[in-house]
Amino acid sequence: MNPPNKTRIYLSPPDIGELERRYVQEAFDTNWIAPLGPNVDGFEQELAAYVGSGHAAALVSGTAALHLALRLCGVGPGDEVVVSSLTFVASAAPVVQLGASCTFIDAERDSWNLDPALVAELFEARAREGRLPRALIVVHLYGQSADIDPLVELCDRYGVALIEDAAEALGATYKGKSPGSFGRAGIFSFNGNKIITSSGGGMLVSDDAELIAHARKLATQARDPAPHYEHTELGYNYRMSNVVAGIGRGQLATLDQKVAARRANFAHYVEGLGDLPGIAFQPEAAWGTHSRWLTCLTVDAEAFGNDREAIRLALEAENIEARPVWKPMHMQPVFQEAPMVGGAVSEDLFERGLCLPSGSSLSQADRERIIAIVRGCAR
Structure with missing residues (x-):
């Protein structure tokens, strides 16, 4: 039994200030309670600028962001996706949910992140077999960037989509740049235990404007532009609310x-x-x-x-x-x-x-x- 007179110390609790309250109060004052709104737009722009990506889409979770990134990189039934093994299950679950399969890669000692030398061996073997993976998910673990340059070179050489799971690494750097900004797409998480939190939520970032535009469409039930509800593909209810985004904006400022x-x-x-x-x-x-x-x-x-x-x-x-x-x-x-x-x-x-x-x-x-x-x- 825990000592009743000793305050619980949590692993990574939220750290909230007054700026977050102001953004949320503005959402209430202007009646922007429904999904989307000025805070969502602001959070996307400010996060993209901070990490050095051209575009961003604010979503309900980092897992949703990874799911969309995989789908937009063409991952589907029968595909192989290479994933860091030392990670949380959310880095791998969306692969299986799309009908693809995971091949896991061990860590290296210098950073605890996936070992580029093992990725090279696997890609070389798959190339000889004539069945290259569809994507590589590199996880930047506990706030430490993986060694990205060799992974970018390998993915470019073999035509494999590089997706960065930077859920744990906002605020870290790799050679002066932010992890999450190097691959075809990067994802961040604002879960309650992350370095900044919006109580939940995530962000998909990319320099590919079309990818982010398509992600926003899929995240809003894939509605086509029409005065009625028109759908030529199936999407998800993945967009962030204006209230949640207000918390995120205040957190990002600090x-x-x-x-x-x-x-x-x-x-x-x-x-x-x-x-x-x-x-x-x-x-x-x-x-x-x-x-x-x-x-x-x-x-x-x-x-x-x-x-x-x-x-x-x-x-x-x-x-x-x-x-x-x-x-x-x-x-x-x-x-x-x-x-x-x-x-x-x-x-x-x-x-x-x-x-x-x-x-x-x-x-x-x-x-x-x-x-x-x-x-x-x-x-």
Whole structure:
């Protein structure tokens, strides 16, 4: 049972300010409560400008954005889509929902993201077989950009659509640019636990104006331009509301401060725990800036004297939320038949990895409380 006198510390709670309230109040004052409206237009323009993409479509979730990206890249029944294995299930589920199949790729140690060398091996093998994948979904994990340049080169060479799942990486950089802006399409999430949140919602971005225009049509039940309801294709109810977009606009205005706060959390954890034997943190790859959406570490149980789960349970006993690193997709029962390239790295990271509370509103006192509990687990 959690201690009743200790306030719960969550892994990544929302951090809301007054600007969000103002945008939402404007939506009420002007009666723009229905889907679409000035906040939706503003959020799309401001997010596209921030990440350096030409166009954006605001949607109900990052998963919806990925679903539309896959469909608009031609993914359908019988196609193969290559996906990072070390990720949340939402990175892979839309592939199957479109009738295609997933092939998963292992991570590399430098960033914990998918290994471009393994992608190259797979593409070369598929080219010899005469059956190239339709798309590659690269996930930028925990606020760390994957190594994008070799993936762009591979996808261009083999004619494979590159889709970036940047749901966890808003505010990160790759060689000075934002992840999500390199492929045919990129997706972002504003779920309640993300670095900025609109309580829900997502964004599809692309430099392809036609792709985004078609995405907006599909996301609005694929209505054709007519005074009556005319449909020549089937779509979805995926558009973001004007109220939700108002929250997102206010959050986006303070994104840089939120990134700075989360990077400060990471620095404090490293200072407080980095001297412990068996503790190592997710590295920051040389190619960019890690937003530290979550601070993640690995535990060598023999050197530390306890395993990752013992630390997690010790924190939970003190009403503090911590979570294991994502369980790789190739280890999930729902994907047990899916092909996997490699696997040892992502399996090891799941076995030993732990995510610590990382919210941008986390206080120094809370961080010190967490550090003391982790240190108390060492033997």
